[in-house]
Amino acid sequence: MDMKIPGIGKTLQIARKAKGYKQQQLADIIGTNRRTITDLETNKRFPTYDTLYNLVTTLDIDANLFFRPNDDQTHKDYFRIESSMMRLNDEEKRVVIATMRALINAINETHRESE
Secondary structure: OOOOOOOOHHHHHHHHHHOOOOHHHHHHHHOOOHHHHHHHHOOOOOOOHHHHHHHHHHHOOOHHHHOOOOOHHHHHHHHHHHHHHHOOOHHHHHHHHHHHHHHHHHHHHHHHHHO
């Protein structure tokens, strides 16, 4: 069964740009042509499972991003954070992750108190 994945274009475009790839570069890496990348980014074409796998692997992103509705700014922020995290050493990454966990726990606690 050939399932179509609606609306991945904007996510793909933001992820590609976050990695610094031009459309042709990404096409060359995943073994397709620039027109396919253009069509995917404009939602004129939907990826096959193989293409989706190659995109996710090459762009080093979570495939779930293609299935979650998000606004452009949220996507951009996510990819900026991810890109910044990749430049950190292991200790710096542990500090950032611990900080994020503490923030999330504090937010969750606030939600529980307001219920």
